[in-house]
Amino acid sequence: MRGRRRALARAAAVLLVAAGAGLLGAGLVAVRVARDVVTPPRRRRYDxxxxxxxxxxxxxxxxxxxxxxxxxxxxxxxxxxxxxxxxxxxxxxxxxxxxxxxxxxxxxxxxxxxxxxxxGWWYLTPADLGLPFVEVGIATPVGVAPAWRIDAERPSDAWAIVVHGRGVTRSEGLRAVGVLRAAGFRCLLISYRNDGDAPPSHDGRYALGDEEWRDVEAAIAAARQQGARRIVLMGWSMGGATVLQCITRSPLAEHVDGVVLESPVVDWLSVLRFQADAARLPAAVRDAALAVLGSGVASQWVGLAEPIDFARLDVLARAATLRIPMLLLHSDHDGYVPIDGSAALAVARPDVVRLERFATARHTKLWNFDAERWERAMRVWLADQGLSGATAAATSARTARPRRPRAADAAPSG
Missing domain, CATH: 2.40.10 (Thrombin, subunit H)
Known part of the structure; x- marks a missing residue:
């Protein structure tokens, strides 16, 4: 890990030397690109x-x-x-x-x-679903983060914690409430640091899941305190990356029974390289921007309190540690986060990971494209894992099945 950080720091130093040699313009572009990756958007593109x-x-x-x-x-x-x-x-x-x-x-x-x-949003608030909901607060390390709690049709100790993606809010996850609630889950749609609803971190920058997972951990703790005995985590895009960090780093992962990820980021380096190439950035600028993000010194230029540890965020490299059943929903034509990471994870761990592979649908818009197939895939997977049903069914399934190894058994916290 130290060697990788030294290499990234050297790359940042090369960037500085190049700037001093007359490539200042390219250097500034690289810093701007790096800043855009970790800065919550304040302006939207109306394209x-x-x-x-x-x-x-x-x-x-x-x-x-x-x-x-x-x-x-x-x-x-x-x-x-x-x-x-x-x-x-x-x-x-x-x-x-x-x-x-x-x-x-x-x-x-x-x-x-x-x-x-x-x-991809369709519903703006839980009121659009015509369901009763409660606004609650989750005590996270950065302060109290608002969340929506939508109860199941019948009393249940099964909870689904829904984590939205980058640059959006918890409204993104409302599309999943119908199928989760019908399967017996109480839904908790959370906010997390720097998303505009939750309190900001001290640097006000995204950590691409490297810190946000602690807010998911706080939601797990809150659900457990309120009687959750069966927990499924669902994450969209960067929310998927955040969920993956949570289940591989939090001791509370032992209380998670299943994971559903929609268009998730599995390996940030490959995703950011793809996005840079799609934007037709020169390879030198792309690599310099990544070096800035990963450098202990240069990352401060873009406002990061700590550099991005891309190796730690690469879940594919740690696929052997995964123990929690996982459903991945991804499209070949995502256009923003390529399906390669999800596909590779499914190949590496077919015993744990099921991939529902779409075509045509765009990033985080699989439900929008084919809601019937999307919901059926979730419904079938939840049933196959014994996760559907209300309290009695969940309790019966837990009693009938031996305890399986958890992510926390194989991966340390921190």
């Missing part, structure tokens, strides 16, 4: 042209992009997120535009908007 809106016909014509041309139902944010609409099936498309069904405008004046941004 979807809104060409025409017909409220009477309930249609909206949008610029054609790799996201807007895909079948399914999605959110369209506009007017600096003051406006929100729900957009459904594709009605027609040409080379430049896509005409889609407009399910409704929840807020804002869509007719006056010229650009929007595409998202």
């Amino acid at each position: 979807v042209p809104i060409v025409a809106v017909d409220l009477e016909a309930s249609t909206v014509r949008l610029g054609r992009t790799p996201d807007t041309e895909v079948a399914g139902r999605y959110s369209l944010w506009f007017d600096h997120d003051r406006g929100h609409a729900r957009v459904a099936e594709v009605l027609e498309q040409d080379d430049r535009t896509v005409l889609r069904r407009l399910e409704g405008v929840q807020r804002g004046d869509l007719e006056r908007a010229s650009h929007g941004r595409w998202a």
Whole structure:
């Protein structure tokens, strides 16, 4: 580990020397790229042209992009997120535009908007589900983080803790509540440091799961204190990376019975290299940015209190330590976090990991693309693991089955 850190520090030093030799521009770009990786977004990209809106016909014509041309139902944010609409099936498309069904405008004046941004959210708050919910606080190491608790249909000691991804909030996980609740789970949708709802960390930067897992651990502790005896963790994208860190580093992982990950980050280095290549960054700039993030000195340039330990975040390299049954939901056409890590993890540990492999669907939008298949995959997997049902069924399953090894048995805390 020390050798890797020294290598990253040397790479950062090379960056400084190169800057002094006249490559200052490339050096500054690398620092900016590194900063973007770990800085919570304050501005959103509104990169979807809104060409025409017909409220009477309930249609909206949008610029054609790799996201807007895909079948399914999605959110369209506009007017600096003051406006929100729900957009459904594709009605027609040409080379430049896509005409889609407009399910409704929840807020804002869509007719006056010229650009929007595409998202996988469908429900904005638990109220959209028509279910009773409670706003609760989770005592985390950085302060009290808000969470939504949605109870199961019947009293249950089975809990599902849902962890959202980078740059979004707990609303992302509302899509999973229906299938989890029907399977007998009380759902806890948490916030975590630097997501805009929970308190920030002292540096105000993402740690890509390297610190956020402690907030998931706090949620496990809170659930246990409230009677949880059966716990499933679900994580989306960076939330998936955070869940993976939790189950391989927390002593409370012994209380986790299953993990569901949607479009997860399994190995950050490969994902960040993919994203840099997709953005057509020169390899030298890409590698310098990664060196900055991993350097004890240079990482301070982007506001990190501690460098990113990419080796520690590589769960694929520690696949042998995994003990908790896991369902991965990922798409070949993710476009942001390639499926390679999930596929490799499934190959490395077929005894523990099941991969539900989609095509066409985009990043964290598998439910949007095919909700029926997505929910069926979760429902079947939960049943196969003996995790479905209310208190009596869960207690019976626990009594009938011998205790299996846990992640905490194989991996130390810290």
